[in-house]
Amino acid sequence: MKKEYADLLDEMFNIHLLEPKGAYCSMPATDLLNEGYMRKFIDQYAPLIKALDDTATTAYLASWFLAMAIGLQYMVSVQNKALDLSLTNVIIHMSPKSEGSYTRISFQLRSWTETEAPESDEKRQEWRKDVLSRLYGETLRPLLECMSVVSGFNVGQMWGQLPTKFHYFIENLMEQTTNSEEKQRVIDDYHFLQHEFSPSVIGRSKNPFDVKVRFIEHIEDPTKQMRMKNVCCRYFRTEGAQYCYTCPLMKEEDRAARRTKHRAEIIQANA
Incomplete structure (x- = not known):
């Protein structure tokens, strides 16, 4: 684990190794597949954003959860590595961003496990498909689908937040990245999401990344x-x-x- 990108993952994507200070709600990610625990999590977060109904609370929580997708995309494209973001390795916290600040949802890793991308292009493409599909299909999908069942909010609306979040992320990343090899990986890896990612991984008929920007x-x-x-x-x-x-x-x-x-x-x- 390199401190420079470990700090960035915490600051930008709320992924960290240590338990955050002042956490007032912490649950293993696997617990949130239980509808009762998910209901408690939603109910605890709702007053913090002054939500008028479950659609607001659930949309906000989905946005936080999807930060894991952007964090992994950063690791894959820039660091050429993947993190273990499996449900069994993640504890989800509700805590203040800083003292007296707003509440953030963050993701503590039980163990910081990195896997290096293969050197050959062909093997890297398979590796990329595997690590991204596992995050979307085995971590994010069950969390969002459980939230949808509990709240009644359409899960397609949750996945629909991805394009907007990624457009800004990729645009900023391209501006900040000076290494030509990294830039090309950013382009290629985002192209995979937009045009090659199978929506069946998340139980959808349409790829949520394949949309026309208005x-x-x-x-x-x-x-x-x-x-x-x-x-x-x-x-x-x-x-x-x-x-x-x-x-x-x-x-x-x-x-x-x-x-x-x-x-x-x-x-x-x-x-």
């Missing part, structure tokens, strides 16, 4: 565009909230009104 006018700059989210994050179902500007559920006339109001507020603030 763009909308930037909320501040009319000469720019920004990505619309692939699915609704359910933020509007938390206390005092509204639709995100990039929400696919927002009507275009409401988005235009939000844009006009936001720009007027900027002008007034700078006057």
Whole structure:
């Protein structure tokens, strides 16, 4: 385990080896396959985000759980290694990000087990398919499906968060990566997810990564565009909230009104 990327995995993807300070709910990942324990986990998290219903709580928790997918993608593409993120090796914590800060969901590994990618391209492709399929099919799928059963929230909406999360992650990773070999791995490994990943691994008929990105006018700059989210994050179902500007559920006339109001507020603030 190298400290530089171990620290990054903790900071960026909430994957770590030590129990976090101040954890007020901790469960072995395998326990969350039990509907009763999953119900308790959802109920404990709901008031922390002031959720108005289970759809908000479950969408938020799914977003946290999917951070494991991005963390593994980083390891596979940049470090050319894989981590053991099997259910039996993961303890899931609910704890403050820092003292007095927001609550994060994080993933403590019982043992830090890395596997190196094979050197040959052909063998690496098989290795990549295996390690990613195991995470999606054997770790994430049972967790999300149990949440769906308990909450009634469509599991397809949970998987639908993946494209938006990955677009930003891959874009930032490409900007930060200077090594040409690493850049090519980032491109190739993401291409695998978008075009070669079998949706049957997660019990779906369609690959959640294979979607068309939709763009909308930037909320501040009319000469720019920004990505619309692939699915609704359910933020509007938390206390005092509204639709995100990039929400696919927002009507275009409401988005235009939000844009006009936001720009007027900027002008007034700078006057």
